[in-house]
Amino acid sequence: MNDNEKILGKERRELIIKTLQASKKPISGRELGEMTNVSRQVIVGDITLLKAKNEPIIATSQGYVYMLTQSDHGKIEKTIVCRHTPEQTEEELHIFVDHGLTVKDVKIEHPVYGDLSASIMVSNRHEVKEFIKKVREANASFLLNLSEGGTHLHTVLADTDAQLTNAEDALRKADILVE
Template identity: 70%
Template structure:
């Protein structure tokens, strides 16, 4: 990247907003940096500035997404309380997505920091597979491992109550849902 071709800050943030608003796919900081001819770190700073003025941008395991106001069928949200060993994470996420749910986030109660929440945003098996691969490549720890007992919560969204009911049955059968 050459210094003279760097996009000025305000123009760059407008480009980021336009790119995210107009795309159904997420963009990584690296991809946005390449578009603006700046580093990923500059993009991270820009995203934080945009969030500070209440732009609805979320960071997911796939990259940054702009959260458009709901269009189409109304989404129903529910929180599930789960507990399982780390090696069952992929199974858990697949149960959710196989029932047509989007796993929006995971949260835990940490003994020091209180409530911790992370965006996941997976809706199908490929996104689950990609998420699991990123965790592996980063040698990351699952948020559930940060709680004292492995209990964690997932906020999910569905288009029908039946999807939630069937997912709950499958999680109970798998021994993942906390009773």
């Protein structure tokens, strides 16, 4: 196949799945589009079709991720309840990642819409910095702004119970942990 040849429909979507499954990091729609010689908008449509077929693909601030349970194999998953101001979001995320945790998502209970969640998928300070930068550049609100008193939940992954305990101790010390 020549380098400028578009990869069509079903074949392109199969390639997207295989690429996302093999990747250890999120891949942007632009990157997937360049790889298949189509626009980012075509990729967004492909992702929508794949999600409709129950492919576990999520969009993060860094790009698309294929959420295989086997990638979390051996990890401890826990939901942690937090409350803080929007200005403390970066501090909160740093506490998590500095203790070796991955922050998968954030969830709130909205008074009208009920449960709302958003993927975060940050594991280190660089990813936190990029996440915060994207929120600021988009002039977007953190989900905690939509919740009662800023209370929200994070699903986190850890390798050990000690990592969870140490992160919770640090969140407690920062007056962020809700118990």
